[in-house]
Amino acid sequence: MAGLPKISALRIERFRNTVWEYYRKARRRLPWRQTTNPYHILVSEVMLQQTQVERVAEKYEAFINAFPDFPSLRRAPLHRVLSIWQGLGYNRRAIALKRIAEEVMRRYRGTVPSSVEELIALPGIGKATASAIVAFAYNQPSVFVETNIRRVIGHFFFPRREHVTEQELLAVVEKTLDRSDPRQWYYALMDYGAMLKRTHPNRVNVHRRRQPRFEGSRRQLRGVVLRTVLHQAGLTESALIEHIGKEPRQVREVLRQLKNEGFLKKRGGIYTIS
DNA sequence: TTCCTGACGC
DNA sequence: GCGTCGGGAA
Structure with missing residues (x-):
């Protein structure tokens, strides 16, 4: 002190x-x-x-x-x-x-x-x-x-x-x-x-802790996924992965994450934002 | 690369 | 206390 x-x-x-x-x-x-x-x-x-x-x-x-x-x-x-x-x-x-x-x-x-x-x-x-x-x-x-x-x-x-x-x-x-x-x-x-x-x-x-690089990061992917669903609501997981064109495994992970945090909802295999 | 009128979960 | 969370501008 x-x-x-x-x-x-x-x-x-x-x-x-x-x-x-x-x-x-x-x-x-x-x-x-x-x-x-x-x-x-x-x-x-x-x-x-x-x-x-x-x-x-x-x-x-x-x-x-x-x-x-x-x-x-x-x-x-x-x-x-x-x-x-x-x-x-x-x-x-x-x-x-x-x-x-x-x-x-x-x-x-x-x-x-x-x-x-x-x-x-x-x-x-x-x-x-x-x-x-x-x-x-x-x-x-x-x-x-x-x-x-x-x-x-x-x-x-x-x-x-x-x-x-x-x-x-x-x-x-x-x-x-x-x-x-x-x-x-x-x-x-x-x-x-x-x-x-x-x-x-x-x-x-x-x-101050320095931030990890943004380029290629998961936070960047989160942004991309969110923007995509925002503009193209009603896509299935595979359609989203296709449209985004990044590592399918990471996209799936981010989708799950965004859903848990209340950004996305999944109904009948289709992602939307209420 | 660094920083920006930080918050939150662990 | 540490990691994570966006994105743009200088």
């Missing part, structure tokens, strides 16, 4: 001023920042998990237009949700969102919960996303770290440190959090982090 860093009040104030000043001049006008609708904010936060802002911006509007509220998302067929999701990656998030719509309607009567504990209990929502929703939808001073915040805190409070633990980062985030307006503060913090990424590239002070 590393000792908590002692940060003077003066240093905190200077840090806040720096971040606020940058935000005043160069804040990003993102579509999900123009709303206070908790559902819209929840959707954006799930989309933004491990996905660049620019790419989410392209999909967000289409998704919100197609499914403007929990009821419309809940009753939408999965294949429609997945086709709008196409290109965002981590397709299981689309399934999670549908299940969230189901849960929120049933258990919370359509109102997004405002506590981190309740939010974490929803599928596809972990600590970071739950805290972000609390901050952005309800303007509450929750404490969380994501990649932009990590970069900012590392830059100002742990310079030339090779590795900084999650605990250390959270402690500093909590101390420097401007509770007068948590929502705007976190927007500002993350915008500053996005700026640092451009001005100080490859200065990463957190250990």
Whole structure:
């Protein structure tokens, strides 16, 4: 357990001023920042998990237009949700969102919960996303770290440190959090982090596991299989294997996997997406 | 190759 | 704690 860093009040104030000043001049006008609708904010936060802002911006509007509220998302067929999701990656998030719509309607009567504990209990929502929703939808001073915040805190409070633990980062985030307006503060913090990424590239002070190569991977095949069933519903297993033209054994394995995860259904030897 | 407003099962 | 989950862009 590393000792908590002692940060003077003066240093905190200077840090806040720096971040606020940058935000005043160069804040990003993102579509999900123009709303206070908790559902819209929840959707954006799930989309933004491990996905660049620019790419989410392209999909967000289409998704919100197609499914403007929990009821419309809940009753939408999965294949429609997945086709709008196409290109965002981590397709299981689309399934999670549908299940969230189901849960929120049933258990919370359509109102997004405002506590981190309740939010974490929803599928596809972990600590970071739950805290972000609390901050952005309800303007509450929750404490969380994501990649932009990590970069900012590392830059100002742990310079030339090779590795900084999650605990250390959270402690500093909590101390420097401007509770007068948590929502705007976190927007500002993350915008500053996005700026640092451009001005100080490859200065990463957190250990990150590198992903295996995507080309030729099973995840790539999963994407291909899902897209194929999406566009060519009602094919048998052998027809799918023929159409996809990859290792039959691997395609079969992926089909079984996708079926178990709720992407596909098989009825009478025919694969569909409900 | 690396990274991206992580979550989840084991 | 480790593996897996997408896909696009730089």
